[in-house]
Amino acid sequence: MKPYPFKYVRAEGLAAVFQQFEEHGDDAQVLAGGQSLMPVLNMRLSAPRVLVDINRIEELRGIALDGGEVRIGALTRHREVLESEVVRTHLPLLAEAMPHVAHVAVRNRGTLGGSLALADPAAEMPACAVALGATLVLRSAAGERTVAAEDFYQGLYETERRPDEVLTEARYPIAGPGYHGAFQEFARRQGDFAVVGVAARGRVESGVLSELRLVYFGCEGHARLARQTALAAEAGGRPYTPQVFAALKDALAEELDPMENMHGSRATKLHMAQTLTGRALQALLARAGGAVHG
Amino acid sequence: MSGKAGASSSNSTNPTNPIGQAIPRASVRRLVTGRGRYTDDMTFARMVHAVFVRSPFAHARILSIDTGEAARAPGVVRVVTGAEVAEVCKPFQVRHAGFPALKVTPQHVLAVDKASWQGEAVAAVVAESRAEAEDAAELVMIEWGELPAVADADAALAPDAPLVHQELGTNEALALTVDGGDVDGAFADADVVVEEEFRFARHTGVTLEPRCIIADYDPSTHALAVHQSHQAPHEMADVYARHLGFPGHNVRVVAPDVGGAFGLKLQPYADEIATCALSMLLGRPVKYTADRLESFVTDIHARGHHVKARMAVSADGDILGLEVDDVYGIGAYSQFPRTSVFEGVHVLRMSGVAYKHTNYRARVRVAYQNKALSGHYRGVGMPIANTVTERLVDMATTELGLDPVAFRRRNYVPSEAYPHTAPTGFSFEYMSLGECLDKLEELVDIPALRAERDSLRADGVYRGIGIATFTETTAISPEYYGKAEIRVAAQESCVVRLEPSGHVRCLIGMTDQGQGTATGIAQVVAATLGVPVDDVEVISGDSAATPYGAGAFASRGAAIGGEVALQASRALKENILAVAAAILQEEPAALDLSDGRIVAAAGGTARMELAEIADIGHFRQNILPPDVQPQFTVARHHVPRALPHLSGNGIQLSYLEVDPGLGAVKLLRHAVVHDCGTVINPLLVHEQIRGGAVQGIGSALYEESVYNNEGQMLNASLADYLVPMAAEIPDIEIADVITPTRSSELGAKGVGEAGVTGASPAILNAINDAIGPLGGRLAEIPATPERILRALGVV
The missing domain is CATH 3.30.43.10 (Uridine Diphospho-n-acetylenolpyruvylglucosamine Reductase, domain 2)
Structure with a gap:
């Protein structure tokens, strides 16, 4: 080796x-x-x-609250993100996901930008970036451009980044009141890459769920935003009932096409994704306050 | 035949007796402060590095090998093929006198005509650095002619299966059977017959330190010095001498610190003996370290059984009979020199032995397959026997609505029945089955656990309780390898010597790979001699410097090594007291040794420091009477002859939660009660039990060498092959039952394999207890989430 x-x-x-x-x-x-x-x-x-x-390039490090955004430099270590008060306050979904990223030793060295740029299909950070509507900043000798996270991920380890570009920063919009997130991941062992996971973010107002974003990882070639499934969940509104969940399971079965791997067939991973979707929505709605059924 | 239980054979409450004290391993401080010295840490002048070119195919003919470009690559010293190595090294030829029907074929250390598993070495590159050797290895051009491969053991036994070895005419290496009592009658009379089809995945042992060897051939003396991460340096010296053509005393094998072994560093590997051959070809020290990727396809694998079994039970809850049929795949060759069949023999001979039924029939078919070799790994087959038995027991209790605790107690071989010969043919000095169950009930409030489980079920939380009795053979006698005519020692040997300072050195054949056995030996020496434990140094792991021993295997270090240390120390004590008696003008019987002093046997009054005796005995013999010759170095051998093996036993309990939405298992509690006879050091005994239990939990939930039908291992890296980590394992609760063996004075039995032997059945029973109410039933390990979801019928 x-x-x-x-x-x-x-x-x-x-x-x-x-x-x-x-x-x-x-x-x-x-x-x-x-x-x-x-x-x-x-x-x-x-x-x-x-x-x-690039470890000596200081301008790529740091977490800053900048108007309506949290800007995180690409070289910021996972551990710094995990321990950031700014992240905990304004990006609670990221804070919730971060303990699932490997182990302490890996988080001490591994960087947010590295995880976003590598685009491992089972990684947590790309899914969260898509769920939170983040914008990724790419720089090259020719200048700077930005790409929405949901457009950045193109396929298995394939992204919009050109070989002459460096991913320098991720910008996460701060959500206003009424927005809530939930993160569910199943890994075989603590700290492993996800077998299946979902990052969810949506708005709950007067008991009605809207603007829901469900992003699945460990399923398809890249972090996958499931729009139809989100619509199925929103159509149910509240209270969240077993009927809504059944419809949502069907929508997910239509929309998501998990890749078989060592940990499960397509059917197994779909079943796990359905389970986690239910749990994520329950958690999200519970955070919005009020009773959860089903 | 049996020795009397001596003063040291029951656990002493005397705080001055080192036996029974929880003393940390002597090596811990050294190892955790980075002072360990592992084989790969070593370097020698003119040392070069070997890398092996391995077959990417499970079965393929070697049509041609072009080493030209590799030989010209930077730093390369030599590139050799199998044919060249075969000129200096004999192939392995397995033979077992007990199984004359075992079909075997010679195994070359580097494949000569064809490769029979993915990972078999076919050529070696030696270079000035490991990196250069790896670069050059990619330049060795091999033309392959792929042959049909057979990966699955059942498929290998089918009549039209491709043959792993054409010359054998079959893939069935051996079939073994036992038929005792009236099995057909028992099943005909049964009120209930429970039946299950089990699958135990093949997996491997994952040591923190991979295999590593440095071979240093000196042509001027025709001597071979080897440093190797190994359990059995004496045995390896014998193997190297015989296979490479050395007089026995010209080979020295030293095992320095070893970072875990578990049986996978017990026997010779083809690439290791090839490394010795490379050193002979070059006249230079050659290092080979297995990297993590090649470890997965070359380290010994284990398990890999497909078992159909059934149990006959009466309505009252008596076990009437047991029938077991096992197919066991051993890979491409039978492991040299022990053979790979003992994993199967233990399934055959250890199934159901805790219970008093007399009707037993079993068959084990051992199959060759195009996979890495499978053989001796911690527990050797016993986890399979225990899982089959204990799962059937739980199925019977469920079927009959009986309490699994009471059912076991009712069926155990009763205390008064020993010595007991099971219908499998194995005999047992004693098994403290009922005592262990009693102790488990003290350790864990089982009724409270059941109440918690039942109340949580109402909330949709699925928890399960599993208990599993386990039985084991430890510390085997020459009835095994002696009878088999295999050159594996049963004895241990020990030299104890009084140093001029009054301290003690103990040189012993058994070895320590992190178990702390050396500390246990020091405690036995200290207790027997009457000196502080800190005054004893134990030296092991050098075939030239220590007396001959078999090293570490079959849970023998404390039981056999401890006994020989006791015998040698007692003899040294007699010699010391003889000198003391001459000086003090007393009868030796009137004197004793205690805490490093000569004391009066009656009353314990201190008479003289041991250091003073040592000083006189080494430097001032002029003051002794002329006929006194101090004998301060004593050697003893000990061969366990009274019993074929020492029987260990225990019981384990798992409490876990199954998440039916994901198929995930969370282990909440795990408890072990074990009887290893005299406990020399409870800290070390419990560490052994914990470590073993974690490996058993690994087998039950995580570990699996996943192969496809073409014989390609699909998860051969630590990213994909899962071993349990700290976060997955709860604290393991342990209690001891102590029944010293009467076959030795020390009374210690083995403990190394106890944990692994009973963990899997406890976990599998607990999972079934949890998913039973959902209609699920599982008989396959590891119990992966996908297998659990399938058992639940949701995918």
Whole structure:
């Protein structure tokens, strides 16, 4: 388990990163926390010729409340997100999801931007970004552009990021009153990648559920926003009844197409997703106050 | 035949007796402060690194190997193929005199004509660094001719199955049967017959430290020095000498610190003996460390059984008979030298032995398959026997509406029946079955647990309670490998010597891979000699420096190693007292040793420091009478002869919750009661039980080597192969029942395999207790979420 030979370059600023991209194109790979990249290199599943270490680029770190947004630099460690008062106050869904991201040792090194950019289909952070309507900031030598998280994820480890771009920041809009989130994940062991998970966020006003976003991970090739299922849930409104849940299960069966893997067939994972959907909605509605049925 | 129970054979409440004291392992401080010295930490001048090119196919002919480009790669010293290594190294040829019908074929250390499992080594690259060797290994060009592979053991036994070894004409390595009593009559008379079809997934042992070896051949003396992460350095020295053509005394194997072994570092591996051969070809030290990925496809696997079994029971709740039919897949070869069949033998011989029924029939068919080798891993077959038995017991109690606790007590072999020979053919000195059950009821309030379970069910929370009696063979005698004509020692050997300082060194054949056995041995030496435990150093793991022993296997370290340490220490004590008597002008019988002093046997008055005797005996013999020759180094061997094995037993209880929406299991409580006879050190005994139970829980819920039908292992990395972690395991509650064996003076029996042997059936029974009310029934482990959801009929 030794990697293929590679050249290591420590970048002191983004300009240096872009220069490496220009010189080496696809053969250059950004090294951030390394929690996914290093095992992949050691297993010889990937063979970049140049590793560009961005860990010294301070401008990529930090969590800031900026008007109606929380801006989190790509190099911010999972642990910093987990411990952030700003995140806990304004992005409770992210705070709820973060303990599911691996173990303490991995969270100490792993970065938010790394997780968002890698686009592992079973990872928590991409799903939360989609559920929260986050915007991702991409920079290259040519400048900066932004992409909505729900447009960023294109397929299995496929994103809108071009090889000459670095994901520098995620911007999460702060929701007004009435918005609530819920996060449900099933993993075989504490800290494992999800077998199936759902990040839910919606608005509850006078007992009526609206603007619901249900995002599934560990199911399809990337974090999957399930619009039809959300509509089925909203149509029920409150009180939340077994009938609503039955309709919602059917909608999810229509809409979601989970990939079979070691932990379950399509049918098994769909069943788990249905279970977690029910639990997420119950939790969300319970947070909105009032009785929950079903 | 049986020795009298000595003063040290029951747990002493005397605080000055080191036996029975909870003393932490002597090595803990060293290991946790990073001072451990594992094989891979070592480096030697001129050392080079070996990497093996392994078959990507489960079954394929090697049409050609082109090593040219690899040989020219940077840092490469040598590239060799199987044919070249075969010139200096004999293949493994398994033979077991007890099973003459066992069909075997020679196993080359590097495949010569064809590879028979994914991961079999076919060529080796030696380079100045591991990284360079890995780079070059990718340049070895092999042309393969894929052959049909057979992965599933049942499929392997089908008449038209592809053959793993054409020359054997069959994939059935061996079929074993037992037929005792009147089984047909018992089933005909039964009021209830319960029947189940079990599947036990194949899995592996995951050691924190992977296998590692450094072989250093010196052509000037024709000697081979090996450092190796291993359980049995003496046995390995014998294997290397015989397979590589050395006189026995020219091979030395040293096992330094070993980071877990569990049976997977008990026997030789092809790549390890190949590493020795590479050192001989090069005349340089060669290191090989199995990386985590290749460990999964080369370390020994275990389990992998498909069992059909049924139990005949009367309406009153008497077990009338038991029938077991097992298919067990051992991979491509039978493991050298012990063979892989003992996992099956234990299913055959240990099923149902806790119960007094007399009618038993069993068959085990051992199948070759194109998979990694399967063989001796902690518990060797006994978890299968116990799971089959205990699951059928619970099914019977459910069917009859009887209390599973009372049913077990009613059917146990009663205390007065020992020594007892089970209808399986195995005999047992004593099993404290009822005592362990009593103790479990003290440890866990089972009625309260049942009340909690029942009240939560009303709220849609599905909890289950599972209990499982378990039985085990430990510390085996020469009746096993002696009779089998396999060169595996049954004895342990010990040298105890009084140092000039008055401290004691104990050199012993048994080995310690983290169990703390060395500390237990120090306690036995200290207790027997009458010195403080801190004054004793135990040295093991060096085939040249320590007397011959079989190392660690079959839960023998404390039982056999402890006994020989006792015998040697007693002899040394006599020698010390003889010298003391000469100095003090007393009869030796009037003197004793206590806490490092010579004392009066009557009254305990201190007469002389041991250090003073040591000093006189080493440097000032002039003051001794002329006929006194101090003998301060003593050697003893001990072969357990009175019994074929020491019988251990216990009971485990699991309390868990099943989430029927996800199929998830949350283990809430796990309790173990065990009888290992004399408890030398309760801390170490309980650590062994906990560690074993965690591995049993792993088998029951997580661990599985998943293969597809083409013989490809699909989860061969720690990202996909799941072992239980701290967060998955509750604190494990433990209590001891102490019935010393009468076959030794020390009275200790084995404990290493106790935890793993009874955990799986307790978990499986608890899961069935939880899902029974939902109509679910499961007989397959690991009990994955998907299997539970299928058992519930929801997917």
